[in-house]
Amino acid sequence: MELKAPPSLRPDVLRIIPLGGIGEIGRNMTVFEINSQILVLDCGVLFPEETQPGVDLILPDLNYLEDKLDRVVGVVLTHGHEDHIGGVPYLLGMRKDLPILGSKLTLALAEAKLKEHRITPFTHTVKEGQVERLGPFELEFVAVNHSIPDSLAVIIRSSAGTVLATGDFKMDQLPLDGRLTDLRAFAKIGQEGLDLFMVDSTNADVPGFTPLERDIGPVIESVISKTPGKVVVASFSSHVHRVQQVLDAAHANRRRVVFVGRSMVRNMGIASELGYLRVPEGLIVDLNDIDELPDDRIVLMSTGSQGEPMAVLSRIANQDHRIVIGEGDTVLLASSLIPGNENAVYRVIDGLVRLGANVVHKGNAKVHVSGHAAAGELLYCYNILKPKNVFPIHGESRHLHANAKLAIQTGVPSEQVLVVQDGAVIDLAAGVAKVVGQVKCDMLYVDGKTVGKITDEDLKDRRILAAEGFISIFAVIDPKTGLVVEGPEIRARAYAEEDHVFDDILPEIQKALAAAAREGIRDTYTMQQVIRRTIGGWVAKAHRRKPMIIPIVVHSSRPA
Amino acid sequence: MELKAPPSLRPDVLRIIPLGGIGEIGRNMTVFEINSQILVLDCGVLFPEETQPGVDLILPDLNYLEDKLDRVVGVVLTHGHEDHIGGVPYLLGMRKDLPILGSKLTLALAEAKLKEHRITPFTHTVKEGQVERLGPFELEFVAVNHSIPDSLAVIIRSSAGTVLATGDFKMDQLPLDGRLTDLRAFAKIGQEGLDLFMVDSTNADVPGFTPLERDIGPVIESVISKTPGKVVVASFSSHVHRVQQVLDAAHANRRRVVFVGRSMVRNMGIASELGYLRVPEGLIVDLNDIDELPDDRIVLMSTGSQGEPMAVLSRIANQDHRIVIGEGDTVLLASSLIPGNENAVYRVIDGLVRLGANVVHKGNAKVHVSGHAAAGELLYCYNILKPKNVFPIHGESRHLHANAKLAIQTGVPSEQVLVVQDGAVIDLAAGVAKVVGQVKCDMLYVDGKTVGKITDEDLKDRRILAAEGFISIFAVIDPKTGLVVEGPEIRARAYAEEDHVFDDILPEIQKALAAAAREGIRDTYTMQQVIRRTIGGWVAKAHRRKPMIIPIVVHSSRPA
DSSP states (O other), X not given: OBOOOXXXXXXXXXXXXXXXXXXXXXXXXXXXXXXXXXXXXXXXXXXXXXXXXXXXXXXXXXXXXXXXXXXXXXXXXXXXXXXXXXXXXXXXXXXXXXXXXXXXXXXXXXXHHHHHTTOOOEEEEOXXXXXXXXXXXXXXXXXXXXXXSSEEEEEEEETTEEEEEOOSOBOOSSOTTOOOOOHHXXXXXXXXXXXXXXXXXXXXXXXXXXXXXXGGHHHHHHHHHHOSSOEEEEOOTTOHHXXXXXXXXXXXXXXXXXXXXXXXXXXXXXXXXXXXXXXXTTOBOOGGGGGGSXXXXXXXXXXXXXOOTTSHHHHHHTTOSSSOOOTTOXXXXXXXXXXTOHHHHHHHHHHHHHTTOEXXXXXXXXXXXXXXXXXXXXXXXXXXXXXXXXXXXXXXXXXXXXXXXXXXXXXXXXXXXXXXXXXXXXXXXXXXXXXXXXXXXXXEEEETXXXXXXXXXXXHHHHHHHHHOEEEXXXXXXXXXXXXXXXXXXXXXXXXXXXXXXXXXXXXXXXXXXXXXXXXXXXXXXXXXXXXXXXXXXXXXXXXXXOEEEEEEEEOSSOO | OBOOOOOOOOTTOEEEEEOSSBSBSSOOOEEEEETTEEEEEXXXXXOOOTTSTTOOEEEOOGGGGGGGGGGEEEEEOXXXXXXXXXXXXXXXXXXXXXXXXXXXXXXHHHHHHHHHTTOOOEEEEOOTTXXXXXXTEEEEEEEEBOSSSSEEEEEEEETTEEEEEOOSOBOOSSOTTOOOOOHHHHHHHHHHOOSEEEEEOTBTTSOSOOOOGGGGHHHHHHHHHHOSSOEEEEOOTTOHHHHHHHHHHHHHTTOEXXXXXXXXXXXXXXXXXXXXXXXXXXXXXXXXXXXXXXXXXXXXXXXXXXXXXXXXXXXXXXXXXXXXXXXXXXXEEOSOOOTTOHHHHHHHHHHHHHXXXXXXXXXXXXXXXXXXXXXXXXXXXXXXXXXXXXXXESBOHHHHHHHHHHHHHTTOOGGGBOOOOTTEEEEEETTEEEEEEEOOOOOEEEETTEESOSOHHHHHHXXXXXXXXXXXXXXXXXXXXXXXXXXXXXXXXXXXXXXXXXXXXXXXXXXXHHHHHHTTOOOHHHHHHHHHHHHHHXXXXXXXXXXXXXXXXXXXXXXX
């Protein structure tokens, strides 16, 4: 099934390859290809977990596109979340003039990000109902409801069939902005005949329905009205509707609001400028002005709800921020708890509690609803659309399988439900979607200025270094005699290194090297192996440890 | 407030020092001292989190006891969980003949652990209602209900007052073994006058009451009866009552049970031998015999419910175990999800789902109840006991503060509720408990054979190595001229090291060293600083990275 994925040259075959977002939640990107023309849908980042230390971001496997950039007709962004737009600067770094399509808010957020990378993109704003043609692709945009405004699903029509890609979505029936997921459009496309449904799986394993965003409002209102001191609300910096509810509650309680945290300030600036956030006159004040306000007139709207160590909330908890929290103040974490962040978040909560604050969070109050459709909502979609083929995306294996099960329960034949890995090559032709191969699809790591230089091998080294530390042994040998002329010199780090810990083994290394020289060994590689064996065996026995051992033997530049 | 904590010599002062278990959940140990005699209550371990890479275990700060071992009259263990007994081998490593008191099951589990360390302890079995005298301490044991059988609270009476330490407990009113937390004994001690209540805080921030353990039985039963293939149940290997419910359900469904995983096999052997686990005749079979049984006659009771990479369940998910799971099989994780383990557990679940298994867990079914008293239960305790002073233990800050709040709500004056840090020195005299100082109380790290050798400084190094890798630069200089005679030689690991990545900087280092030599610098320390500055500046600028930089400059042993 390994396949180099040659261009799909035929007008009756639409090729679809996910290059991220399958088997993980994040770094979403899918490429569509027909008649050798390519459409890119989303280009997001994945945030590293603890097994990927030091990595800043993980990109979809952009390498796939490297020799195909001239064939890309455009990039469509469904919404403005990092896991869908975060990789765009790296994609545009490969070809700056790629046309980017998206809704007004999505493009504004993407442009702000690109500005930081000093890239001015070619953009084209679209909205729901609009139809665009990009090469062989006809795109129709459909309003969907999500945890960021102005999200779009996209219908991709081609000579080989029709695809509906939901992007991220849910079906809040009383959304704050009145913008529903457009089930009428879903019904129309269902009527017309949908060949492939690419559908968000994030909450497919959650039974029932995602609660209404507006149900959180009264909780926020109650927290703010009952707090005698300051209120700090932390949430996602792109969650405009959550912030709206905080602003409304603050306003109703005659409090002023301060945005704190770089991304919060930036995003809410964009959202209010474009009209997505309604800000009552005089409500917002600057952080520098809060000293003049009594505590019970202040709401701080901040970042850091996931315990990010450098974000505002962590710094407040560590008393490393000009905002000082204490008895009488309340901190509200109006957010989910993304798996893997628990320890970090609880550390922040503990810090705030120690300072005397009352902390309200998902664990003790109803202060968050998800942005993704739960099982009950997905069933509605399947029944309205009646798709011929289903491709669950955006989820880990358990979510994809749960979503597949829902599709099958509504009558989609199980062989027409494609649960695949990243890099799967799916061909859609004559109403049938089939996996026809697999292309290489690796994690592409960003670390500092490097993209794709850090490999999985490096990460393995990092994990060993983290768990065990290292011991480095340097020696200079005479290339003629093989005898040590300088060293051996031992250094260790992160290895319980005490002054005399290596006193026992140094003479052993000297002996082993001398013996090797007597046996006629002169090359540095073998001498390094001699050192590695000698110290490795000793360390395992004496300390029951397995540090990284790095012997460095060089030939002397000035033989005796 | 810093205090060396000299022995408490007076018979009217009882000194209490927690040396672990406060501000964290784990490594529980408290010392009691009166008239220079010391009692140790519990000695557990804490398991490391991701910020403590490579650490095997974390002990309470046993260093405090180092020069006081001759004054210890005994060690009391409240129950057999690792966070209460796991440190005993290290404590006995300091003084082998310390008398250990505990219930039958607790001592059996401690002895099995000590056997692995080749220590045969001096033990004394106690049970509820029993009174023992150890030097100046009169101990009375009280039955409590927890997620392991045979748990005890202990009343510590002394000439300076009376303490009730709950150990870990909850108040299941219909426990499987009928052994209730003895509220009659609590009432009696309340009547008599309780000076200090040391109380489990784990669930103090959970409103209401912990549900009944027996409510899980029907769920387990339903999963087993509905599964067409094999059932694997993963749970804690000490949770005898949970295992009992699995055995009963398997038996009712005419399935055989196999214990898998070293600790599961060992603990259930002990529990059934001592009569805590009732095993129907012929129910248990050996793993080697399951090939002869049809899948629908098998229940595998295994370890690994927390996603531990070396435990049975992870290995099954990775297809690295002789138990093969697939379509038609069900895996039931009948356990909590300990914060910090989420990613590991979800990785295991995803692996099992990919293999086709149905996975039932806390996220989608009612398959776990906690072993700790929730807020509602704690209120009962406070009201029955009416303690003069309260000392919330066993919890992170948010739990301790929540517990303190409950105490205060029942009428304990807030100044008599002591929320402290590990190492706090609490003196109880004339019915008043007061914090009188603070002793050093560090994390004591076990790594391989070393105890307390790995420091926080080492862990900081490990985190840097993990995030950034390292660059090592070796050079030999002539001590007379300062000129480089061998090297510089550069090696890097976990740093996106490509063959030519350091080509640009090597000449810069040579130039900087030559310049230093011209300035008269001869000492190796300063030369190392020159290298560090040169390469550090370059790396930050060229790659925007901060690896660990380890320059090693030595004087030549054979000057020119």
